[in-house]
Amino acid sequence: MSVASGPDAPPPHSEGPGQSGPAPSHAAWFAARRAAATRTSDEVLESTTGLSPHTASVLCYAAAWVSALIVLVIERDSRLVRFHAMQSALAFGGLCLLAVGCGALTVVSAFYSTAAFQFFAWASELSWMAMVLLWVVALVCVTRNAQWQMPVVARFAQRWA
Numbered sequence: 001m002s003v004a005s006g007p008d009a010p011p012p013h014s015e016g017p018g019q020s021g022p023a024p025s026h027a028a029w030f031a032a033r034r035a036a037a038t039r040t041s042d043e044v045l046e047s048t049t050g051l052s053p054h055t056a057s058v059l060c061y062a063a064a065w066v067s068a069l070i071v072l073v074i075e076r077d078s079r080l081v082r083f084h085a086m087q088s089a090l091a092f093g094g095l096c097l098l099a100v101g102c103g104a105l106t107v108v109s110a111f112y113s114t115a116a117f118q119f120f121a122w123a124s125e126l127s128w129m130a131m132v133l134l135w136v137v138a139l140v141c142v143t144r145n146a147q148w149q150m151p152v153v154a155r156f157a158q159r160w161a
Contacts (some may be wrong), residue, residue: 059071060088
């Protein structure tokens with residue numbers, strides 16, 4: 001059994017010579033490491049939402065583009081929270097517009113072409129499935145890492161956040 005040492009090692013279990021008081025708990029140590037890993041130099045420590053920036057970032061994805069727009073209107077200070085709100089609004093808003101547009105074209109094409117009807121119906125269904133899949137992935141990734149970025153949308157979100 002090896003014992004980790006160095007700055008990344010968890011605190012020891014017992015008090016040693018020169019230590020006063022009980023050793024910090026593992027949960028406190030991991031919470032401090034997580035906070036230090038997610039903090040950036042231009043990040044504000046508190047969000048104007050009254051929540052921690054990480055919690056507010058996760059809430060940006062809770063109801064796709066609707067919660068993103070609400071957080072975008074409320075948040076003024078934290079660039080991290082504004083970035084996630086903008087990223088969520090752009091990604092889920094775009095996919096929702098695509099799905100609704102394909103759905104409308106499905107209805108219109110029902111009167112003209114069977115092939116167009118089938119194409120737009122499939123495109124609409126795929127757009128909704130992509131949105132649900134991206135929603136689950138985004139929630140999991142942002143919950144684990146506050147710095148998570150979507151491949152294409154992140155560039156625009158950083159510019160406009």
